[in-house]
Amino acid sequence: MRFALNEDQATFATVLEQMLATAEFNTVEGWGRYDLGTALDAQLEENGFYEAAREPDLGPVAAALMVYEAARAPVCFECAASALIRPYAGRDLPRPLAVVHGEARGAIRYLPQARGLVSITADAVRYADLPEGAVTPSESLYAYPMGNVDRAALDWEKLDVDPAEFDTLWRIAIAAELTGVLQAGHDAVLEHVRDRKQFGQPLGAFQGVQHRLATGAVEIEGAKLQMLKAAQSRTAQDAALALGFAQGIATRITYDLHQFMGAMGLTLEHPLHRWSYRAKLLRADLGGSAASYLAYADERWGAA
Amino acid sequence: MDFTWTDEDAAYRARIRAFLDRELPDNWDEIARHGPGSPEQTEFSLNFCPKLAEEGLLIPHWPEEWGGAARPPWEHFILGEEMWRAGEPRGAQYMNVNWIGPVLMKYGSDAQKAQYIPPMAEGRAIWCQGFSEPNAGSDLASLRTRAVREGEDYVINGQKIWTSYAGLASTCFLLAQTGGAEGGRSGIAIFLVPMDTPGIEVRAIPSLIGHGDIHEVFFTDVRVPASCRLGEEGEGWSIISYALANERVGIPRYEMGTAELDAMVAELKRRDAFSDSIVRSRASAAAAACEAARLQVYRVVDGRARNEPPGNESNLARVAVIAAEQAVADFGMDFLPDAFSGADHMSMLSHHERAIVTGIAAGAAEIQLNLIARRHLNLPKGA
Ligand SMILES: Cc1cc2nc3c(=O)[nH]c(=O)nc-3n(C[C@H](O)[C@H](O)[C@H](O)COP(=O)(O)OP(=O)(O)OC[C@H]3O[C@@H](n4cnc5c(N)ncnc54)[C@H](O)[C@@H]3O)c2cc1C
Numbered sequence: 180m181r182f183a184l185n186e187d188q189a190t191f192a193t194v195l196e197q198m199l200a201t202a203e204f205n206t207v208e209g210w211g212r213y214d215l216g217t218a219l220d221a222q223l224e225e226n227g228f229y230e231a232a233r234e235p236d237l238g239p240v241a242a243a244l245m246v247y248e249a250a251r252a253p254v255c256f257e258c259a260a261s262a263l264i265r266p267y268a269g270r271d272l273p274r275p276l277a278v279v280h281g282e283a284r285g286a287i288r289y290l291p292q293a294r295g296l297v298s299i300t301a302d303a304v305r306y307a308d309l310p311e312g313a314v315t316p317s318e319s320l321y322a323y324p325m326g327n328v329d330r331a332a333l334d335w336e337k338l339d340v341d342p343a344e345f346d347t348l349w350r351i352a353i354a355a356e357l358t359g360v361l362q363a364g365h366d367a368v369l370e371h372v373r374d375r376k377q378f379g380q381p382l383g384a385f386q387g388v389q390h391r392l393a394t395g396a397v398e399i400e401g402a403k404l405q406m407l408k409a410a411q412s413r414t415a416q417d418a419a420l421a422l423g424f425a426q427g428i429a430t431r432i433t434y435d436l437h438q439f440m441g442a443m444g445l446t447l448e449h450p451l452h453r454w455s456y457r458a459k460l461l462r463a464d465l466g467g468s469a470a471s472y473l474a475y476a477d478e479r480w481g482a483a
Numbered sequence: 484m485d486f487t488w489t490d491e492d493a494a495y496r497a498r499i500r501a502f503l504d505r506e507l508p509d510n511w512d513e514i515a516r517h518g519p520g521s522p523e524q525t526e527f528s529l530n531f532c533p534k535l536a537e538e539g540l541l542i543p544h545w546p547e548e549w550g551g552a553a554r555p556p557w558e559h560f561i562l563g564e565e566m567w568r569a570g571e572p573r574g575a576q577y578m579n580v581n582w583i584g585p586v587l588m589k590y591g592s593d594a595q596k597a598q599y600i601p602p603m604a605e606g607r608a609i610w611c612q613g614f615s616e617p618n619a620g621s622d623l624a625s626l627r628t629r630a631v632r633e634g635e636d637y638v639i640n641g642q643k644i645w646t647s648y649a650g651l652a653s654t655c656f657l658l659a660q661t662g663g664a665e666g667g668r669s670g671i672a673i674f675l676v677p678m679d680t681p682g683i684e685v686r687a688i689p690s691l692i693g694h695g696d697i698h699e700v701f702f703t704d705v706r707v708p709a710s711c712r713l714g715e716e717g718e719g720w721s722i723i724s725y726a727l728a729n730e731r732v733g734i735p736r737y738e739m740g741t742a743e744l745d746a747m748v749a750e751l752k753r754r755d756a757f758s759d760s761i762v763r764s765r766a767s768a769a770a771a772a773c774e775a776a777r778l779q780v781y782r783v784v785d786g787r788a789r790n791e792p793p794g795n796e797s798n799l800a801r802v803a804v805i806a807a808e809q810a811v812a813d814f815g816m817d818f819l820p821d822a823f824s825g826a827d828h829m830s831m832l833s834h835h836e837r838a839i840v841t842g843i844a845a846g847a848a849e850i851q852l853n854l855i856a857r858r859h860l861n862l863p864k865g866a
Binding site for chain 2: 470
């Protein structure tokens with residue numbers, strides 16, 4: 180049992196943090212529902228960050244940490260699938276990469292940018308290139324680029340991998356991304372309630388505000404540790420539990436974060452929505468918390 | 484990062500489990516159903532802890548000088564987990580092992596150490612903790628019990644309340660004011676008071692958690708020699724801060740919660756009532772709360788193992804543990820309600836009691852949240 184990162188992971192984390200802190204990536208130009216972090220993404224790719232999962236001294240823990248850290252940026256870019264799915268595909272896949280799980284319907288995040296689509300079902304993992312013009316970008320409430328594609332029209336290739344393993348990896352990836360957006364939203368709101376004064380004192384001095392933020396901090400920490408543990412073990416059981424927990428806390432936390440921002444949190448100018456409206460999508464992914472918990476129950480206690 | 488156990492740790496855990504399997508009597512479930520704070524269990528510990536001591540499983544983390552083996556924090560922690568998983572057969576003595584012993588080693592006089600540490604090391608000492616008072620609960624520093632110096636003695640007057648184990652304890656780790664009228668932290672001193680000293684009266688408080696678990700302790704002109712004082716006058720607050728920081732996470736309660744959750748699921752399966760998805764996903768939600776608590780507690784132990792100064796992680800861990808206890812208890816209340824109305828699952832009942840107690844005893848949940856807000860989240864202090 181050791182909670183400190185190893186030397187390579189620590190260096191990886193420090194460099195990553197520096198790159199993410201670079202001001203140019205944090206100033207958002209337009210006031211859209213999201214902004215693409217294309218430059219940051221390119222820099223991560225050039226520096227080999229997306230290969231971390233298969234590097235012996237970095238491994239999936241570093242890759243999951245990267246997904247978590249990248250999710251904290253106010254800009255968004257496809258990281259989760261590239262960091263935790265692509266390295267295990269058994270062959271070179273292009274990126275950005277979109278993922279669809281099971282028979283999930285509707286728009287898929289990052290599809291408009293993606294060069295390929297991975298489909299994870301119970302019996303197989305398949306891959307298809309996304310030819311020019313195949314994707315129709317769609318309007319969406321969420322802080323992601325979303326798009327639709329006629330899946331039946333794609334040229335699918337079955338990957339020689341274990342679908343159960345990919346199911347697990349994808350759960351870990353979503354748990355990492357969701358924990359990251361919650362953490363970033365939380366940090367932004369903390370900053371706000373330290374500064375904003377009403378009734379002659381900072382909002383953050385009111386106990387009613389403090390306790391809810393403190394409770395949120397405990398929950399996010401619990402989600403993060405479970406996610407990292409799952410990244411290390413890569414067992415279906417740990418992954419389902421980590422995702423179920425993260426999805427379970429996400430709803431109340433995102434309401435609280437908007438609550439404490441007041442009307443400011445409803446503006447496109449304030450970045451909170453860039454995290455909270457990613458959380459809203461991720462908390463429902465793969466059937467949401469209850470579905471993840473059912474998967475866990477199967478692993479832990481077996482059939483009825 | 485590594486969330487797995489070493490082979491050594493796993494072997495140590497297996498050794499403890501084997502010992503418990505061998506040494507816990509057939510009627511242990513009967514004893515344990517009264518809960519870890521019960522007189523039944525406290526009494527039992529006087530038989531059981533000497534066996535643990537003989538096996539080298541009572542105080543392995545203590546220094547060799549005091550009969551320990553200077554084993555690392557993780558081993559000590561694994562031991563605590565396994566004891567809690569089994570229902571805490573050490574009863575009150577977990578306090579000696581975890582913090583009273585180590586505090587005496589650090590702050591005790593030679594005479595105090597010689598008198599008190601060996602019986603703890605042998606597993607034959609019951610202590611109680613005389614902190615809370617009717618008007619000093621969360622605001623402990625406002626305690627009023629007073630110890631007045633008279634020549635070579637102190638004369639103690641006042642009242643403690645909610646004191647666990649007081650009915651059977653031989654010694655009280657007592658906080659009292661020796662300073663001026665203003666009281667507060669700076670006036671607090673610690674006294675190691677034999678419970679058979681004239682003037683001490685113990686009354687059990689009838690309670691939801693069983694008879695004999697919590698007590699009032701009255702001190703009327705209790706005269707003790709000055710040699711009973713631990714440390715200096717005014718040093719009490721810093722000593723207990725050290726003690727509690729040393730303790731940090733206290734009891735690995737999620738471990739009992741996890742064991743009970745498994746027992747509940749087994750019972751539901753036996754009743755053919757574990758196929759419903761609502762039941763299954765709620766069981767998992769409780770498991771997730773336990774896991775979140777476990778990992779946060781482990782992080783605190785990891786800090787201790789790496790000799791890091793105590794941080795705010797222990798406050799986060801405490802809150803996570805409360806959520807875990809409540810999630811398990813709620814699961815039982817919702818899906819095995821008959822267990823709470825006279826059916827045969829008394830351990831679930833004790834669990835339900837713990838689900839409330841965990842958020843109150845040893846510092847209320849809200850106090851932890853205050854500390855997290857101020858120290859961990861750097862939120863400002865209110866006007
Ligand atoms: C089973 C059990 C065993 C115990 N054993 C012992 C023992 O052996 N020795 C001993 O000395 N004590 C013992 N205690 C007492 C325990 O330490 C106190 O109950 C605890 O410190 C809380 O004090 P209180 O009960 O007076 O609650 P109060 O201080 O009156 O607080 C009641 C509630 O008010 C709220 N509250 C209080 N302060 C604040 C604040 N600043 N901000 C927000 N909310 C607040 C919290 O919700 C709190 O739970 C035991 C208690 C229990 C339940």
